[in-house]
Amino acid sequence: MTLYQAACHCGAVKYQVEGEFEYLIECNCSICSRRAHILWFVPLASLQFESGEDQLTNYKFGKRRLNHRSCQICSTAMFTHGDDKGTEKSGLNIRTFADIDITALDITQYDGKAL
Numbered sequence: 055m056t057l058y059q060a061a062c063h064c065g066a067v068k069y070q071v072e073g074e075f076e077y078l079i080e081c082n083c084s085i086c087s088r089r090a091h092i093l094w095f096v097p098l099a100s101l102q103f104e105s106g107e108d109q110l111t112n113y114k115f116g117k118r119r120l121n122h123r124s125c126q127i128c129s130t131a132m133f134t135h136g137d138d139k140g141t142e143k144s145g146l147n148i149r150t151f152a153d154i155d156i157t158a159l160d161i162t163q164y165d166g167k168a169l
């Protein structure tokens with residue numbers, strides 16, 4: 055298992071998460087394309103906050119099932135979570151992870167716009 059360190063730009067929000075990248079997506083839906091997410095899906099309970107959980111804003115739209123969480127100080131998009139057909143699911147924006155080479159990762163282009 056690899057331990058990843060995530061942080062927003064200003065450093066207020068920091069968490070750790072353990073796991074292996076298996077399925078990463080870059081989605082073209084209205085929110086992902088604007089926020090430039092690259093998402094890795096892990097249970098929200100896997101996130102271990104070091105700081106700043108109370109600094110997260112929550113943006114909802116459409117069916118309002120998903121919570122799009124950003125740092126309220128620097129606006130970095132950190133992760134999205136919510137109810138996906140009865141299962142709590144979360145997608146972490148791996149662009150916030152330290153010491154990873156995004157260009158070396160296998161990222162699936164996901165057509166969320168078509169949904």
Ligand SMILES: [Zn+2]
Pocket residue numbers: 062063064065066067125126127128129130
């Ligand atoms: Zn911040």
